[in-house]
Amino acid sequence: MNELTLETMIAVFEEMFGRGLFWAMVAVAAVITAAYVFVLVRDRAMSMRKFLWAQLSMPFGAIAAVLFVQGITDSGFRDIGGPVDLIVLLGVAALGAGGLSILVYTAQSLVRGKVSE
Template sequence: MKELTLETLIAVFQEIFGAALFWTMVVVALMITLAFIFVLIRDRSVEARYLARAELSAPIGAIAAILFVQYMTNSGFSDLGGPIDIIVLMLTGIAGAGGLTFLAYVVQAFMRQPEKDR
């Protein structure tokens, strides 16, 4: 593999997770992103208290994402072989942390009672 393309990445992820699970994860990620954008447009700002509470879930999301990928690839931490493996592990953790933070923010924003907040 001489170059990294989007098609190559999609093929690799489909091989790791299976086509159904991969595309389900993509759809769920898009739905969370669209819900986050909707909340930002609706509220016209980022609510600091929601964000502070949502950030508390980031470490849980990072650990969950790393363990999920380790499980799906049938590998362990002893299989990490070089710097690129560490970089991929860190990026997986960052993606999991960000995803769960967005989800927690959106859930809080949808659960709020407008008459108490405004």
């Protein structure tokens, strides 16, 4: 691998997760992102109460993302070999935390509707 291109990254992720699971995750992420943008445009402001609950969910998202990736791949925590592996693991945790917080905020806004605070 001489160049880091988008096609290369897609191929790596398809190999890691399998083609079906990878594209299913991309589709779910796109739907959640579209719903989040819809909620922000509809409400024209962020609710701090919903934002707090979303923030409190972040550690669970980080742990779930790391465990998901460890479960999907053939490696485990004992296989972490160096700084790059740790950086990737922390990146997965950060993306999981952010993803779950967006999901929680969006779900609250769609279920409860617009609430004046």
